[in-house]
Amino acid sequence: xxxxxxxxxxxxxxxxxxxxxxxxxxxxxxxxxxxxxxxxxxxxxxxxxxxxxxxxxxxxxxxxxxxxxxxxxxxxxxxxxxxxxxxxxxxxxxxxxxxxxxxxxxxxxxxxxxxxxxxxxxxxxxxxxxxxxxxxxxxxxxxxxxxxxxxxxxxxxxxxxxxxxxxxxxxxxxxxxxxxxxxxxxxxxxxxxxxxxxxxxxxxxxxxxxxxxxxxxxxxxxxxxxxxxxxxxxxxxxxxxxxxxxxxxxxxxxxxxxxxxxxxxxxxxxxxxxxxxxxxxxxxxxxxxxxxxxxxxxxxxxxxxxxxxxxxxxxxxxxxxxxxxxxxxxxxxxxxxxxxxxxxxxxxxxxxxxxxxxxxxxxxxxxxxxxxxxxxxxxxxxxxxxxxxxxxxxxxxxxxxxxxxxxxxxx
Amino acid sequence: xxxxxxxxxxxxxxxxxxxxxxxxxxxxxxxxxxxxxxxxxxxxxxxxxxxxxxxxxxxxxxxxxxxxxxxxxxxxxxxxxxxxxxxxxxxxxxxxxxxxxxxxxxxxxxxxxxxxxxxxxxxxxxxxxxxxxxxxxxxxxxxxxxxxxxxxxxxxxxxxxxxxxxxxxxxxxxxxxxxxxxxxxxxxxxxxxxxxxxxxxxxxxxxxxxxxxxxxxxxxxxxxxxxxxxxxxxxxxxxxxxxxxxxxxxxxxxxxxxxxxxxxxxxxxxxxxxxxxxxxxxxxxxxxxxxxxxxxxxxxxxxxxxxxxxxxxxxxxxxxxxxxxxxxxxxxxxxxxxxxxxxxxxxxxxxxxxxxxxxxxxxxxxxxxxxxxxxxxxxxxxxxxxxxxxxxxxxxxxxxxxxxxxxxxxx
Numbered sequence: 001x002x003x004x005x006x007x008x009x010x011x012x013x014x015x016x017x018x019x020x021x022x023x024x025x026x027x028x029x030x031x032x033x034x035x036x037x038x039x040x041x042x043x044x045x046x047x048x049x050x051x052x053x054x055x056x057x058x059x060x061x062x063x064x065x066x067x068x069x070x071x072x073x074x075x076x077x078x079x080x081x082x083x084x085x086x087x088x089x090x091x092x093x094x095x096x097x098x099x100x101x102x103x104x105x106x107x108x109x110x111x112x113x114x115x116x117x118x119x120x121x122x123x124x125x126x127x128x129x130x131x132x133x134x135x136x137x138x139x140x141x142x143x144x145x146x147x148x149x150x151x152x153x154x155x156x157x158x159x160x161x162x163x164x165x166x167x168x169x170x171x172x173x174x175x176x177x178x179x180x181x182x183x184x185x186x187x188x189x190x191x192x193x194x195x196x197x198x199x200x201x202x203x204x205x206x207x208x209x210x211x212x213x214x215x216x217x218x219x220x221x222x223x224x225x226x227x228x229x230x231x232x233x234x235x236x237x238x239x240x241x242x243x244x245x246x247x248x249x250x251x252x253x254x255x256x257x258x259x260x261x262x263x264x265x266x267x268x269x270x271x272x273x274x275x276x277x278x279x280x281x282x283x284x285x286x287x288x289x290x291x292x293x294x295x296x297x298x299x300x301x302x303x304x305x306x307x308x309x310x311x312x313x314x315x316x317x318x319x320x321x322x323x324x325x326x327x328x329x330x331x332x333x334x335x336x337x338x339x340x341x342x343x344x345x346x347x348x349x350x351x352x353x354x355x356x357x358x359x360x361x362x363x364x365x366x367x368x369x370x371x372x373x374x375x376x377x378x379x380x381x382x383x384x385x386x387x388x389x390x391x392x393x394x395x396x397x398x399x400x401x402x403x404x405x406x407x408x409x410x411x
Numbered sequence: 412x413x414x415x416x417x418x419x420x421x422x423x424x425x426x427x428x429x430x431x432x433x434x435x436x437x438x439x440x441x442x443x444x445x446x447x448x449x450x451x452x453x454x455x456x457x458x459x460x461x462x463x464x465x466x467x468x469x470x471x472x473x474x475x476x477x478x479x480x481x482x483x484x485x486x487x488x489x490x491x492x493x494x495x496x497x498x499x500x501x502x503x504x505x506x507x508x509x510x511x512x513x514x515x516x517x518x519x520x521x522x523x524x525x526x527x528x529x530x531x532x533x534x535x536x537x538x539x540x541x542x543x544x545x546x547x548x549x550x551x552x553x554x555x556x557x558x559x560x561x562x563x564x565x566x567x568x569x570x571x572x573x574x575x576x577x578x579x580x581x582x583x584x585x586x587x588x589x590x591x592x593x594x595x596x597x598x599x600x601x602x603x604x605x606x607x608x609x610x611x612x613x614x615x616x617x618x619x620x621x622x623x624x625x626x627x628x629x630x631x632x633x634x635x636x637x638x639x640x641x642x643x644x645x646x647x648x649x650x651x652x653x654x655x656x657x658x659x660x661x662x663x664x665x666x667x668x669x670x671x672x673x674x675x676x677x678x679x680x681x682x683x684x685x686x687x688x689x690x691x692x693x694x695x696x697x698x699x700x701x702x703x704x705x706x707x708x709x710x711x712x713x714x715x716x717x718x719x720x721x722x723x724x725x726x727x728x729x730x731x732x733x734x735x736x737x738x739x740x741x742x743x744x745x746x747x748x749x750x751x752x753x754x755x756x757x758x759x760x761x762x763x764x765x766x767x768x769x770x771x772x773x774x775x776x777x778x779x780x781x782x783x784x785x786x787x788x789x790x791x792x793x794x795x796x797x798x799x800x801x802x803x804x805x806x807x808x809x810x811x812x813x814x815x816x817x818x819x820x821x822x
Contacts, residue, residue, distance in 0.1 A: 011620050013447050014588075015437030016629070018429045022452070026426030036424050037459065041433070041450035044618070048448065055466070072602040072619050073611050106794050111599040131797060152621060154801065273712070279698025280684075280691030283712040287690025290766055290799055292714075298722065299712030301684070301694040307709040307752065311722075341718065355701055389699060 001169060003029055004038040004060040008049055008067035008077050009151055012041045021066045021156055028160060033171030033222075034062065044068055049080035057084065057141035062168065064160075067151030069134040071113040081148055082121035085141045089119040092126055095135035102133055127163035131155050138167060145169075175222050176229030180240055181254050182215040183401045185247040190215055193243045204233045213394045214256070217244075246405055256400045257285040263407035264295040271403065272341035273299040274312050274333040276324065277351040277367060281396035297341045302333070312336030323362070325350050330368035331377050338372045345406070346372040349399050351382070353391045367395040371406050378406055412580065414440055415449045415471040419460055419478035419488050420562055423452045432477050432567055439571060444582030444633070445473065455479055460491035468495065468552035473579065475571075478562030480545040482524040492559055493532035496552045500530040503537055506546035513544055538574035542566050547574060556580075586633050587640035591651055592665050593626040594812045596658040601626055604654045615644045617651075624805045625667070628655075657816050667811045668696040674818035675706040682814065683752035684710040685723050685744040687735065688762035688778060692807035708752045713744070723747030734773070736761050741779035742788050749783045756817065757783040760810050762793070764802045778806040782817045789817055 005022045012019050019041055026036040037060070042052045049068070056063050068077030082089050095118035103110040120126060120137040127136035127147065132155040138147050147164050149156045182190060187210050191200070194217070200206040204221035217240060221232035241248055249259045264271060273282050273296075283299030286292055300311045305324055308314040314332040322328045330348040338346025351367030358364035365384040370377055382398055384391045416433045423430050430452055437447040448471070453463045460479065467474050479488030493500050506529035514521040531537060531548040538547035538558065543566040549558050558575050560567045593601060598621050602611070605628070611617040615632035628651060632643035652659055660670045675682060684693050684707075694710030697703055711722045716735055719725040725743040733739045741759040749757025762778030769775035776795040781788055793809055795802045 007450075009620075010618050011629075012434070013437060013450055014441055014631075015434040015439075015447070016620070018431045018434040019450070020429045023423075023426040023429040026424060028426075030425060036426070037454060038463070039418075039424055039430070039450070039452035043448060045448075052449070070619070070621070071599040073606065074618050102796070105796070111597070111603060113599045113603060154797075275691075277698075278695075279707075280686075280694030280710050280712065283691030284689075284695045287688075287712070287714065288800060288803070296690075296712075296714050298714060298718040299691050299710075300722075301691065301698070301710030301712075303698065303704050303707050303709060311709065311711075388701060392699070 001034055001062070001171065002060045003034045003036045003062040003064070004040065004056045005036060006052055006056060006063060006065040007039065007041045007151070008044065008065060009041075010043045010074070012067070013043045021151065021153055024153070024157065025064050025066070025160065031175060031177060032165070032168060033173050033175050034168065044074045044076060046076040046080040046083070049077055050083045053081055053084040053141060053146060057144035057146055060144050063141070063144050063146045064149065064164070065146060066149045066156050069117060069136070069148060069150055071111070071117055071133070075116075077148060078116070078119050078121070081139060081141070081146060085121050085124075085139045085146070087122045090122050091115070091118050092120050092135060095120070095126055098128070098135070099133045125167075127159055127167075129155060129159055130162055131158045136163060173222055173224065174226040174229050175220060176226050176233055177218055177220045178230070178233050178237055179219075179252050180217045180237065180244070180248050181250045182217060182244060182247045183213065183249055183256060183397060185215065185244065187215050190217060190244060190247070194240055197239050197243055198236055204236050206236070213397050246408055249401070249404055255285075256397055256404065258289050260286065260400050260403050260407070261289040261292050261295060263404060265291075267407060269344040269407065270295050270297050271345045271347065272297045272337045272343040273347045274337035275299065275301050275349045276303060276308070276333070277353045278349045278392050278396045278399065279303065281392055282347060282349060282399050285396060285400060297343045298337075300337060308333065312340065325352055325362055325366055325368065327368050327370070327379050327381065330370040331372070331379055334370040334372035334377055344373070345403060347399055347403060348372070349395060351391070351395055353388045353395070355388055365391050367391070367398070369395070369399045369402055371402050373406060378402060412445055412473070412582065413471045414445045414447045414473040414475070415451070415467045416447060417463055417467060417474060417476040418450065418452045418562070419455065419476060420452075421454045421485070423478075424454045432562065432564055435564070435568065436475050436477070436571065441586045441588075443576070443579060444584045444586055445579065446586065455485045455487060457487040457491040457494070460488055461494045464492055464495040464552060464557060468555035468557055471555050474552070474555050474557045475560060475575070476557060477560045477567050480528065480547070480559060480561055482522070482528055482544070488559060489527070489530050489532075492550060492552070492557060496532050496535075496550045496557070498533045501533050502526070502529050503531050503546060506531070506537055509539070509546070510544045536578075538570060538578070540566060540570050541573055542569045549578060584633050584635055585637040585640050586631065587637050587644060588629060588631045589641075589644050589648055590630075590663050591628045591648065591655070591659050592661045592663075593628060593655060593658045594624065594660055594667055594808060596626065596655065598626050601628060601655060601658070605651055608650050608654055609647055615647050617647070624808050657819055660812070660815055667808055667815065668700050671697065671811050671815050671818070672700040672703050672706060674815060678818060680755040680818065681706050681708050682756045682758065683708045683748045683754040684758045685748035686710065686712050686760045687714060687719070687744070688764045689760045689803050689807045689810065690714065692803055693758060693760060693810050696807060696811060708754045709748075711748060719744065723751065736763055736773055736777055736779060738779050738781070738790050738792065741781040742783070742790055745781040745783035745788055755784070756814060758810055758814060759783070760806060762802070762806055764799045764806070766799055776802050778802070778809070780806065780810045780813050782813050784817060789813060
């Protein structure tokens, strides 16, 4: 089984964006036991797209094409793939109705240019687009199944998972994976601890991926059935959970904020957040989780000292004495928001995100995080590195992680 | 002049990393007037690499190959390109000495495996590697000049700039681009309006890219000099700005939040934000912008009705009468946060992000946004679609956009 991926778009071959769609599709196909042997990118030029599709289809069994099926004049993947298949485009009435219904739901008339998004090669099968207007499709080119998907990553991913996956050839071997999500331990510490107990290149294979402060430890095994492959993974995962302790916050698609909300639900607790340098990111992450409203009472973004005093009761004299970026102020913010909102737990974050505002004693990246509970307030001083966005993101995640650790300890 | 890029490595086709080398090389070549028409990625398999190099060289004038020239057993790009050129590998003595000297400088003996990094196809020209051990080279395959570079981005970039650039064919033309960033207009509406006034496939060429609610309109022109090319773009940009009006918020790398902060600075205005369904995202986006602290006074995330009343003064009776997701509450939130913080402008956002909580009269995706200024409060009702995260992100951007429009109108 040879699979290849074609990405269409001037923005890719001009280097305006890196092709993350091809990487994502490769990983998804590998998870389903299908190895990808090549990626090709081509601009929005019908003849070039046709030529690439024909050449790739001649050597592959499955071809995934993404991009160039939008409503504008430069989108020409439909025509190009139809030409490669030796046929013409026809309007699919169900797809046209779907597009019209999306505009109708917004109280808009469908622009004429969107009608072309319902055109598919004669004889092709529609692949529904649950999240956008463009219809995807599957068509035969030579001996290959060619799938055409949108280029917008969100739409492409949804269509792949819902529409393409059921149509992929069933594989004789199953690949199973499980990911443990970790925070607060470095990649090298995790690798060292696991390496002492597990053969990282053995069965299962263990790989590490660091992304935005979260380390994913991925276990992969291959067997005749998915159940057997999962059975190979389970003991290694148990060992990892043991040696990494509360460094592990979840698995697979889990997030720190979902882990926090799960623990709040389990304990029937409520939370309120007071943020300075993270400017709403902690609240923003928490409120990404559906159902959080029963547990998240309120958040305040107190950028100025005056607002820290007015909204949280931080004594004005404290700023004079120790500065706004200090353990004392973080603790006062956490306790203040807890008391005023009437929540079980309060979070306070204050720090210097940069690029300016740092000094020798408190360099850019100095962040104080505090979590106030009924009996006591826990504090951490962080020294973060990186650009403003990175420091803010990591500070927000450290705050969530501290809430998680406090809740796990039974606060 | 047709240029193409080939990236070699299992880590690319397996999706472990996105191919950022190809994007970088494309931008560099465009800056030198050479348009890249295709990217191809292939794994570390000699026969596959040879086949790809032959196929690409048959249709291109310049081919840049990166990756697979390291010292380990899986690196086979040298052999594969030599085979594609119909020749064999020979050791280049100067390159060998260069590698030995790097090890000597570290006080180490050269491992035998590194000697293969001095091998180049017979008749090829060496491209020196100032930052690493692997020798690059240029070789003729069919009618094309094929350059082979390392895959490590830092080494690849250095070799391209120092070694490859002087060997590239001198271009008689330069390519210039400019991007207009738009919000609040759909891609198809933008295309339709521009299509009435401009030839989108003419000079400059006009392309569209939708990303997370923001539409980028990209103008590209080619001329003898960069200045001339920019001169071709300018009038088309002016027409676009005219027909798109306040749908355009900036250019090139601009963001909505940066545009808002720029307008706050220009007007010497301050802002405060009250959020419900966006849960801190508006404040989070704004505080991404360095220097925002002079203009952003505070934010409150009032998820519960009680907090809307306590922190913003929204009358409790209003929730009974019209519900928390309503024009009235959005206006009261905006006015309340403005009044209590003493800011010039106040923002209120309330809505249903889903996945549950919707009803027929107020389906998931119903969001009310209000901006309160001294004289009046502006309100918009939005009907958004997508997953919870998408609805929240778009609602936050619509709120920022409404602030922008109000500030541009001189609030």
